[in-house]
Amino acid sequence: MKWSPNYPEYWGYCKHIFYATLHSQDVTLEQKRQLHEEMERLKVRGLPYPQSRQNEKI
Numbered sequence: 001m002k003w004s005p006n007y008p009e010y011w012g013y014c015k016h017i018f019y020a021t022l023h024s025q026d027v028t029l030e031q032k033r034q035l036h037e038e039m040e041r042l043k044v045r046g047l048p049y050p051q052s053r054q055n056e057k058i
Contacts (some may be wrong), residue, residue, distance in 0.1 A: 014044045022050060 018039055021027045032050035039047055 011044055012043065014039060014042065018044070018047050022048070 003042060006017055018035060022032055029052055036047060036050055
């Protein structure tokens with residue numbers, strides 16, 4: 001995603017995508033962190049930084 005209109009429903013959709021990937025076991029930690037950086041670049045605020053878990057693929 002390169003740009004998102006400044007409407008709450010779009011930001012909510014971006015957050016929904018982020019949280020779905022954050023809790024997915026099919027996405028690596030590095031991919032989650034890249035997505036977090038991209039959401040920060042798009043100025044989507046209030047997202048937690050992905051942390052490593054013991055059973056997570058790296």
